[in-house]
Amino acid sequence: MRFFLTVGVLFIAFLASAKETKPNVILIMADDMGWECVSAYREVIAKYNYPKAKAGEKDHYHTPHLDKLAAEGMRFDHGYSQPICTPSRVQMMTGIYNQRNYIRFGILDPKARTFGHVMKSAGYKTCVVGKWQLEGGMKGPNKFGFDEYCLWQLTRLPSRYPNPGMEVNGKPINYTGKYGPDIACDYLCDFIGRNKGRPFFGYYPMILPHWPFEPTPDSKDWDPKSKGAGGSQKQPKYFREMVAYVDKLVGKLVAKVEAEGLTNNTLIIFTGDNGTAKSVRGVMNGRVIQGGKGTMPDAGNHVPFIASWPGTIKPGQTTQAILNFSDVLPTIAEVAGAKVEHKIDGLSFLSHLKGGKSAREVSYCWYARNGGMNGQQFVRTQDWKLYPDGTFFNVTRDVLEKNPLSRGDVPQKARAIRARLQKELDRMKGTRTKFDLSKYPKKRK
Numbered sequence: 001m002r003f004f005l006t007v008g009v010l011f012i013a014f015l016a017s018a019k020e021t022k023p024n025v026i027l028i029m030a031d032d033m034g035w036e037c038v039s040a041y042r043e044v045i046a047k048y049n050y051p052k053a054k055a056g057e058k059d060h061y062h063t064p065h066l067d068k069l070a071a072e073g074m075r076f077d078h079g080y081s082q083p084i085c086t087p088s089r090v091q092m093m094t095g096i097y098n099q100r101n102y103i104r105f106g107i108l109d110p111k112a113r114t115f116g117h118v119m120k121s122a123g124y125k126t127c128v129v130g131k132w133q134l135e136g137g138m139k140g141p142n143k144f145g146f147d148e149y150c151l152w153q154l155t156r157l158p159s160r161y162p163n164p165g166m167e168v169n170g171k172p173i174n175y176t177g178k179y180g181p182d183i184a185c186d187y188l189c190d191f192i193g194r195n196k197g198r199p200f201f202g203y204y205p206m207i208l209p210h211w212p213f214e215p216t217p218d219s220k221d222w223d224p225k226s227k228g229a230g231g232s233q234k235q236p237k238y239f240r241e242m243v244a245y246v247d248k249l250v251g252k253l254v255a256k257v258e259a260e261g262l263t264n265n266t267l268i269i270f271t272g273d274n275g276t277a278k279s280v281r282g283v284m285n286g287r288v289i290q291g292g293k294g295t296m297p298d299a300g301n302h303v304p305f306i307a308s309w310p311g312t313i314k315p316g317q318t319t320q321a322i323l324n325f326s327d328v329l330p331t332i333a334e335v336a337g338a339k340v341e342h343k344i345d346g347l348s349f350l351s352h353l354k355g356g357k358s359a360r361e362v363s364y365c366w367y368a369r370n371g372g373m374n375g376q377q378f379v380r381t382q383d384w385k386l387y388p389d390g391t392f393f394n395v396t397r398d399v400l401e402k403n404p405l406s407r408g409d410v411p412q413k414a415r416a417i418r419a420r421l422q423k424e425l426d427r428m429k430g431t432r433t434k435f436d437l438s439k440y441p442k443k444r445k
Contacts, residue, residue, distance in 0.1 A: 022199035033272035050287035065251030079305025095329030095344035104371035108134040116145020122338035150187035209242030321358035386421040
C-alpha cells in the first residue's frame with residue numbers, strides 16, 4: 001500500500017512539474033523576404049491591385065513548410081516591419097519604435113535592453129544564430145542577453161553562403177565546403193536538443209535570402225568550392241531557390257522540435273525583416289510584386305508573420321489584426337511570464353493568439369536608414385495610411401500608392417479613421433531621441 005501511495009505522490013508531482021514548465025519560444029526572421037514570397041498568402045495577395053502577371057506566368061514561390069506552419073497556427077495578413085534590416089532588428093529586439101532608440105545603420109544601442117535579457121531573467125536558456133549586424137564585439141551577443149551564439153557578421157564580413165566564416169561563442173571559425181545557413185540552423189537544432197528539459201528561447205535572424213543571389217546546396221549548379229558571388233544582385237533567378245531553402249530550414253527546425261517531443265510546448269514565430277530587394281520581381285497568384293526594400297510603401301515593409309503553437313493556438317486561422325515589430329518583445333515576455341522593466345511601444349498579441357481581441361488599432365513607423373533627426377513617417381490601419389504631409393491612401397485599392405486622396409475625396413466612413421491616424425502622428429511629434437554620433441563611429445570591416 002505504501003508503495004502505491006509513493007508512486008501516486010511521485011506521479012502527481014510529475015504532473016505538477018510538467019504543468020509548470022514554461023513554453024519554449026523560437027523566433028525566426030528571414031532576411032529580405034516580403035510577404036509575397038510565402039505561398040500561404042497566395043489568395044490574400046490577389047485582393048490587392050498589384051499589376052497583373054503575364055498570361056500563363058506561374059507562381060515564383062512555393063513554401064510547403066511555411067504553409068503547413070500557417071495551417072497549424074495563425075497567419076497574420078497585416079504584419080509590418082521597418083523598411084530595412086537594422087531598424088527592424090533594433091525595434092523587434094527592444095520593443096521600442098526607432099525614433100526613440102535607433103542610432104545608425106549596423107548598431108544596437110549598447111545600453112539597450114533586449115528580449116534576450118527579458119527571457120534570460122525569466123529563467124530561459126537563450127541562443128541567437130544567423131546574421132548579427134549589430135556590432136558589440138565578441139561579447140556583444142552575451143551582453144544583449146544571449147547565453148550562446150553562432151553568427152555571421154559579428155566582427156567580420158567573410159562569405160555568408162559557400163565556405164562561410166562564422167563566429168561561435170567567441171571563436172571565429174571558417175567552414176570549408178559548408179553552407180552558412182546550414183551551420184546556423186544546425187547549431188540551433190543542437191541547442192534545442194541540449195535544452196529540451198528546460199525552457200529555452202531561440203532567436204534565428206536568418207542569413208537567407210539576402211543577396212548575393214547565388215546557388216544553394218539544392219541548386220543544380222551548386223559549387224562547394226565557390227568563394228561566393230560577392231555583393232551581386234545580378235542573378236535574381238537564384239532568389240527563388242534561396243527562398244525555397246529558407247522554407248527547407250524552417251521545416252528542419254519544426255521537425256527537430258517534434259522529434260524532441262516539444263511541439264505542444266513551443267511557440268514558433270516566422271517573419272521577415274523587411275520587404276524583398278528592389279531587383280527582384282515576384283509573381284504570386286497572377287500578380288506581380290516588385291521588391292521594395294528600403295521604401296515606405298507596402299513592398300518595403302509588408303512581411304509574412306506566422307505563429308504556430310499547437311494546443312494553444314487554434315489551427316487554420318487567418319487574422320486581420322495589425323501588428324508591427326515592437327509587439328514581439330511584450331508578446332514573448334508574456335508567454336514566458338517575464339517582467340518588462342523598460343518603457344516600450346509594443347503591445348502583446350498573446351491574447352489574440354489564444355482567441356481574444358487584438359490590442360493594436362494602428363501601426364506607426366519612423367524610418368531613417370542612417371539615423372539622424374529627420375526620419376520618414378507614416379501611421380496606418382489595415383486599409384488606410386497617412387503621412388505627415390497629409391498624403392492619405394487606401395492601400396488595399398492603391399497598394400503602389402500612386403493616387404493619394406485629397407481631403408474632399410475621403411469617403412465619409414474613412415474620415416474618422418483619418419482623424420485617428422492624425423492623432424497618432426501628433427502624439428509622436430518631438431519624440432525623436434538625439435544621439436551623439438561621435439560616440440558611435442562606424443567600424444571598418
